[in-house]
Amino acid sequence: MKVKPIKRHKAIQPLSREHHQGLLLSWKIRTGLSKGVSTDRIKTYADWFYKTYLTPHFEEEEKHLFPILGNDNSLVKKAIAQHRRLDRLFHSTTELKKSLNHIEEELEQHIRFEERVLFNEIQKVANEQQLQFILEHHKETKFLENTTDRFWE
Numbered sequence: 001m002k003v004k005p006i007k008r009h010k011a012i013q014p015l016s017r018e019h020h021q022g023l024l025l026s027w028k029i030r031t032g033l034s035k036g037v038s039t040d041r042i043k044t045y046a047d048w049f050y051k052t053y054l055t056p057h058f059e060e061e062e063k064h065l066f067p068i069l070g071n072d073n074s075l076v077k078k079a080i081a082q083h084r085r086l087d088r089l090f091h092s093t094t095e096l097k098k099s100l101n102h103i104e105e106e107l108e109q110h111i112r113f114e115e116r117v118l119f120n121e122i123q124k125v126a127n128e129q130q131l132q133f134i135l136e137h138h139k140e141t142k143f144l145e146n147t148t149d150r151f152w153e
Helices: 013-034 039-068 074-091 096-125 128-137
Strands: none
Touching (some): 013 039, 013 096, 039 074, 074 096
16 A cells, blocks of 8 residues: 655655654664664763754744644644653753653654644644645754764764
């Protein structure tokens, strides 16, 4: 069975592209752990990624995208709860290997949920004015890799 690609409105496409980098972070963590790379090295990279890319991404979704459905919407509540859980995991300083495993798994699940469920629902109910607002207010962050320690290679 072939999965049909999801057609995103141009206003939401930049957020979906940012999700791709989040999925790559999960892959990098998974690869680093499987290669026996020091958890401190992986955590340093993950912290950089979280501060540089994920925090602004979460803020953008919560400020401009989620209000389209409303904060009482069960899908929005789930996404915000996942953002908070990921925030706690990224800020964890104990049991690094366990935290990194949870980050890798939960970040991937969270992105899949947003892409396959939440964004589709938002796109269904958003009017053109709301989508135009997102288009005007969200500036896509061009991803620039941190090449200080490419532990996944």
